[in-house]
Amino acid sequence: MSGEILVVVEHDRGVALDTSYQAFGLARTLLAAGVGSSITAVVIGADGDSLADEVGAHGAALALRVHHSELSDYAPEAWGDVVAELIVSRSPVAVVATGTDRGNEVLAHTSAIADLPFAANVIAVSAGDGLSLTRVRWGGSLLEQAHLDAAVFVLSAATHSFSAEPSGGGDAAIEVIEPALAATASRTRIVDRVTLAAGVTLTTAAVVVSGGRGVGSADGFAPLIELADLLSGAVGCSRVVTNNGWRPHSDQVGQTGKRIAPELYIACGISGAIQHWVGMMASKHVLAINTDNEANMVGKAEYAVIGDLHQILPAVSEEIRRRRATA
Numbered sequence: 001m002s003g004e005i006l007v008v009v010e011h012d013r014g015v016a017l018d019t020s021y022q023a024f025g026l027a028r029t030l031l032a033a034g035v036g037s038s039i040t041a042v043v044i045g046a047d048g049d050s051l052a053d054e055v056g057a058h059g060a061a062l063a064l065r066v067h068h069s070e071l072s073d074y075a076p077e078a079w080g081d082v083v084a085e086l087i088v089s090r091s092p093v094a095v096v097a098t099g100t101d102r103g104n105e106v107l108a109h110t111s112a113i114a115d116l117p118f119a120a121n122v123i124a125v126s127a128g129d130g131l132s133l134t135r136v137r138w139g140g141s142l143l144e145q146a147h148l149d150a151a152v153f154v155l156s157a158a159t160h161s162f163s164a165e166p167s168g169g170g171d172a173a174i175e176v177i178e179p180a181l182a183a184t185a186s187r188t189r190i191v192d193r194v195t196l197a198a199g200v201t202l203t204t205a206a207v208v209v210s211g212g213r214g215v216g217s218a219d220g221f222a223p224l225i226e227l228a229d230l231l232s233g234a235v236g237c238s239r240v241v242t243n244n245g246w247r248p249h250s251d252q253v254g255q256t257g258k259r260i261a262p263e264l265y266i267a268c269g270i271s272g273a274i275q276h277w278v279g280m281m282a283s284k285h286v287l288a289i290n291t292d293n294e295a296n297m298v299g300k301a302e303y304a305v306i307g308d309l310h311q312i313l314p315a316v317s318e319e320i321r322r323r324r325a326t327a
């Protein structure tokens with residue numbers, strides 16, 4: 001299957017997220033599977049122009065800078081409309097984005113406008129008669145094997161499932177395009193922002209240090225915060241913790257909290273109830289720190305340390321600092 005793979009580059013007023021370039025990892029996987037013959041990056045809005053200079057390193061041969069007065073800030077329907085127009089004008093073989101809230105929102109609009117099926121949160125893909133996909137469903141509580149047959153494959157990459165590292169390509173050619181957006185396209189757009197948390201977020205962090213009832217109190221989270229900072233990660237927690245008011249609900253992982261898929265999930269004093277497990281089961285690696293060697297989390301985790309988290313975590317942080325100082 002030859003043709004372009006369009007990669008929608010997620011950015012916020014010109015700043016790419018850590019996850020943004022994971023979509024290129026999926027695009028390169030498609031190329032390796034014989035789907036498509038080149039990658040074209042789509043950078044929507046003039047404030048993202050500088051990102052077009054970076055995408056060559058991720059395998060894009062061409063970067064499209066999409067300019068329009070209505071594209072001054074993130075507007076999901078307008079972004080979806082832009083990509084749907086590109087599907088008509090360029091006839092790509094596939095369109096991909098990273099499966100963040102925004103990536104999935106944009107591709108949902110795109111596929112609705114273009115009347116195409118959309119497979120979200122893909123973790124593995126192979127080509128044959130159409131595409132065979134594995135994707136994360138129900139917020140990480142199950143993996144689905146799916147077959148996709150479509151005129152254009154619209155896919156998002158589950159976060160942390162494909163490499164965001166540069167692949168060694170050269171500069172991409174740059175083209176500026178001006179779409180003919182429908183008057184209603186930017187009726188939903190960002191008009192104001194309230195900062196809830198600075199830096200790495202729970203849903204995008206590669207490392208999450210998470211605490212449960214075993215942490216014991218709000219102050220007990222200090223060693224978890226320290227380790228998360230050392231690892232450039234984020235702090236998560238169980239529902240018992242939010243019920244007790246030790247951490248905000250925005251930190252809760254699970255069925256009634258966030259569904260996350262970090263590279264490493266460190267579960268400290270968390271028993272591993274199913275309602276918690278469904279929120280973090282898509283993690284690549286799980287380390288349990290628990291006093292009970294029969295806790296569910298210990299049985300399911302790839303690694304476990306049996307003991308008091310209040311002794312183990314400071315020792316781990318101390319060892320990281322010691323090794324960094326001598327490196």
Ligand SMILES: Cc1cc2nc3c(=O)[nH]c(=O)nc-3n(C[C@H](O)[C@H](O)[C@H](O)COP(=O)(O)OP(=O)(O)OC[C@H]3O[C@@H](n4cnc5c(N)ncnc54)[C@H](O)[C@@H]3O)c2cc1C
Nearest residue numbers: 212213214238239254255256257269270271276290291309
């Ligand atoms: C409808 C519904 C939705 C729910 N949604 C969620 C959700 O989204 N997220 C969620 O987390 N839960 C959710 N729950 C609650 C869930 O069922 C569990 O009650 C909860 O996850 C347990 O939290 P925990 O593991 O922190 O506490 P516990 O189950 O009490 O486990 C505490 C653990 O800490 C260990 N421990 C104690 N002291 C130490 C120490 N010093 N060092 C190391 N380990 C120690 C213990 O051995 C134990 O394993 C939901 C429940 C329902 C019914």
